[in-house]
Amino acid sequence: MSVSRPINLLWLQAGSCGGCTMAALEQGASGWFEELKNFGLNLLWHPSVSEETGAEALEILSRVESGADKLDILCVEGSILRGPNGTGKFNRLSGTDRTLLDFSRSFAALADYCVAVGSCAAYGGIPAGGPNPTDACGLHYSGAEAGGALGSDYRSRKNLPVINIAGCAPHPGWIMETLAALASGDLTSGDLDALGRPKFFAGHLAHHGCSRNEYYEFKASARTLSERGCLMEHLGCKATQAIGDCNQRAWNGGGSCTHAGYACISCTSPNFQDLRNHHVTPKIAGIPVGLPLDMPKAWFMTLAALSKSATPERVRKNAEADRIVENPKRPK
């Protein structure tokens, strides 16, 4: 997008906990607002962080909807609640009788680019879990099925599908880098994976770069939370099947789920909220059901058996402790 004027960005919150906004606010040493400015992005309005409320906010929305202000990028955070009976009335914008379903459809039709921020807006996420009484869905998907609130044929004015910055919440860098790529005209449909996620983070697995990789290699596993070993064998870690570079770029300057001892729940995937047995690995005959992507089961079983038989004592002991109890020894 090469325009000399500022690039207008409008952010809507639908069925959201606000966590995606919290993630965005963590971005950058100089802060999110400064970074937006540096990339020529003008935040027209955001329901949580903008000063305008009430009539002033509605005036901004009305100027966009009438075309008086160009809408370059629409960001939607949170699931779109279609209930009851397809009316969307479970989620109305305060001070209006209009639903977020209606606003999202209207603005998505005007936007050069439409961005779903977080797994709720992308695929339905947490509000779509269980019996889904509000009929929650994503903008362009309902779970892994194309459709959602906008319909599977939706394309933005620049002919792109909804860009899904999946994650619950998504990494602040994923949000900012997507917006920066759009601002500089550097994001095409070829840069998205089959579920609309930008490949710059969707081309990695959350397992890459985990601080527990040595334990994974030797299949030295933690048996309870707080132990240092790999969380895959017993504690349900799905990072070998989950896209994301969360273990390569630290959160809040230094962490990730697995680094903090919490098994990856694959929050960048559609339907992650329906996972049963959080922190327990489902097994059949003692073999984990969810094996790493791209690895035939027989290979995994053979490698796992070999690795276990070669596990150094230091690694085995440390895996089942909450701190390092055995240091690396110098060879005699």
Ligand code: SF4
């Ligand atoms: S994706 Fe997660 S953090 Fe974002 S609004 Fe939904 S529940 Fe909250």
Ligand code: SF4
């Ligand atoms: S804890 Fe999860 S991410 Fe870390 S090494 Fe084990 S499988 Fe990989």
